[in-house]
Amino acid sequence: AQSVTQPDARVTVSEGASLQLRCKYSYSGTPYLFWYVQYPRQGLQLLLKYYSGDPVVQGVNGFEAEFIKSNSSFHLRKASVHWSDSAVYFCAVRGNSNNRIFFGDGTQLVVKP
Amino acid sequence: NSKVIQTPRYLVKGQGQKAKMRCIPEKGHPVVFWYQQNKNNEFKFLINFQNQEVLQQIDMTEKRFSAECPSNSPCSLEIQSSEAGDSALYLCASSPQGAGNTLYFGEGSRLIVV
Numbered sequence: 001a002q003s004v005t006q007p008d009a010r011v012t013v014s015e016g017a018s019l020q021l022r023c024k025y026s027y028s029g030t031p032y033l034f035w036y037v038q039y040p041r042q043g044l045q046l047l048l049k050y051y052s053g054d055p056v057v058q059g060v061n062g063f064e065a066e067f068i069k070s071n072s073s074f075h076l077r078k079a080s081v082h083w084s085d086s087a088v089y090f091c092a093v094r095g096n097s098n099n100r101i102f103f104g105d106g107t108q109l110v111v112k113p
Numbered sequence: 114n115s116k117v118i119q120t121p122r123y124l125v126k127g128q129g130q131k132a133k134m135r136c137i138p139e140k141g142h143p144v145v146f147w148y149q150q151n152k153n154n155e156f157k158f159l160i161n162f163q164n165q166e167v168l169q170q171i172d173m174t175e176k177r178f179s180a181e182c183p184s185n186s187p188c189s190l191e192i193q194s195s196e197a198g199d200s201a202l203y204l205c206a207s208s209p210q211g212a213g214n215t216l217y218f219g220e221g222s223r224l225i226v227v
Contacts, residue, residue: 032213034215036218042221043115043119043204043218043220043221044204044206044218045218046215049215051213088154090156094213094216095213099161099168099169100161100169101146101216103156105154105155106154
């Protein structure tokens with residue numbers, strides 16, 4: 001069965017600091033992995049996606065994520081956060097068909113000035 | 114800006130009333146999903162379509178919801194008799210045909226059942 005775990009419900013960092021949001025997934029095959037961001041009162045926006053190739057994938061707004069197969073992880077990183085990065089971040093996994101995407105419960109990121 | 118258009122953004126219904134939401138998928142995307150996001154940010158898959166055909170749906174959707182994606186018309190999701198527990202953000206997403214393609218989400222329709 002597919003599942004995603006985001007162990008940190010809330011992360012608080014200072015503006016300009018580096019960031020890592022953790023994600024672990026469970027999937028028997030080779031997964032498609034995603035990070036989405038949700039700003040208040042909005043839908044989900046795609047940050048980045050990984051399926052194969054270089055395990056470090058670049059996304060929008062300076063975000064990147066690293067796929068570590070041995071650890072079943074897909075952590076999101078950013079070198080220097082901005083106050084506008086405050087939002088809820090969701091890690092997701094999708095299998096090899098038109099089936100559903102499975103989401104983690106999200107991590108609320110708070111960036112302090 | 115999202116190319117998946119959802120209407121209305123907000124709807125308030127009394128218990129037992131019908132609640133209908135619509136979604137126009139991104140042009141060229143034959144696969145459409147509906148998810149329910151509760152106040153704890155948990156996502157529940159409801160149903161998905163490929164063109165006009167249902168691919169998968171959960172038991173709750175089969176019993177209390179009706180959904181369709183007719184050709185040349187918006188997709189829709191309707192709760193036949195709203196319950197308090199249905200209060201949530203309903204997200205529509207569309208995707209190109211093919212394995213593992215990205216889901217593109219609309220802004221959502223927020224349902225409040227009073």
